[in-house]
Amino acid sequence: MQDISGDQGVLKDVIREGAVKYSGYLEHMDKPFDSNCFRKTPRLMKLGVDITLWGMELGLLSMRRGELARFLFKPTYAYGTLGCPPLIPPNTTVLFEIELLDFLDSAESDKFCALSAEQQDQFPLQKVLKVAATEREFGNYLFRQNRFYDAKVRYKRALLLLRRRSAPPEEQHLVEAAKLLVLLNLSFTYLKLEQPTRALHYGEQALIIDQKNAKALFRCGQACLLMTEYQKARDFLVRAQKEQPFNHDINNELKKLASYYRDYTDKEKEMCHRMFAFCDNGPTVGEK
Incomplete structure (x- = not known):
């Protein structure tokens, strides 16, 4: 996996190059705890406004249109030391699968x-x-x-x-x-x-x-x-x-x-x- 944060906090694995679809997974879990893949039309998300995870923002900035990639976000780049109870335990590294369908520089x-x-x-x-x-x-x-x-x-x-x-x-x-x-x-x-x-x-x-x-x-x-x-x-x-x-x-x-x-x-x-x-x-x- 490619280190895109410089401190091993955000690791990236490109699956396919090429509005954002994403799914978030906890370790050893097959079902995502968060996903927008089931929406008929994926929502437009604005960098710096709509994206709350620092790791996801860094990940998106490294992607190209049409690219599908997996990211490992250490707690610092995800939900922090407290996590997000009851869904996300404290100090949890999470896996996100993200597909950049399209982007506009507005x-x-x-x-x-x-x-x-x-x-x-x-x-x-x-x-x-x-x-x-x-x-x-x-x-x-x-x-x-x-x-x-x-x-x-x-x-x-x-x-x-x-x-x-x-x-x-x-x-x-x-x-x-x-x-x-x-x-x-x-x-x-x-x-x-x-x-x-x-x-x-x-x-x-x-x-x-x-x-x-x-x-x-x-x-x-x-x-x-x-x-x-x-x-x-x-x-x-x-x-x-x-x-x-x-x-x-x-x-x-x-x-x-x-x-x-x-x-x-x-x-x-x-x-x-x-x-x-x-x-x-x-x-x-x-x-x-």
Whole structure:
């Protein structure tokens, strides 16, 4: 085992290189006394905040994304001389099996976002772009976990930073390019949240930056279809198809639109038929 603390207090054995899953074991015990492996979505844990064992924090800092490793934590790096009765006896060395599923370096972003607007303005544009990119990356991570509400919060933080920041004309295109990506993310996220009005809003904001952006046109078309605004949906989707004629998703959405519109017109015809039938068969003025 590799000594990563320098005093034999934290020993590491790499099982496989490559949010954190962990299981803690006492000596000679097969069942873990602590584990988050049974959660459907492993919880995000922030170094220096959510991790209470010094040994686990040191261990995580030594790991790479996707790595699975076992650690031996001496009492100094685990539960100390008192332990954690009744589960952990005093002066106990514990074995932890930890898998680092993923990680995001958000420390710089968190510090920047905690500053006032005036303090943020003192930093160069590249710093703002980097922080916004980190927030967007965090949003993407949450989106992949189907945590759409949390993803939306991160995307909005990124968008706020970019909208607040003024840039010289020769660098404005960098801000617009970053905003475009975030707006597209927000549009898609609101579709997942079943809020098509908001999805359309952010899709149209993206089109202000790039009026021929196929993804923005597609998102707007999807939103309009959900709102049963079939003509607007068709206009957006046809424009998207013009930009990417062989895009499978766009072509399928147009087929879905045609099917929905056909069902809609059939129902309209049926309703009109019933109305006229009622008028033809109903009582006339003067009848008793």
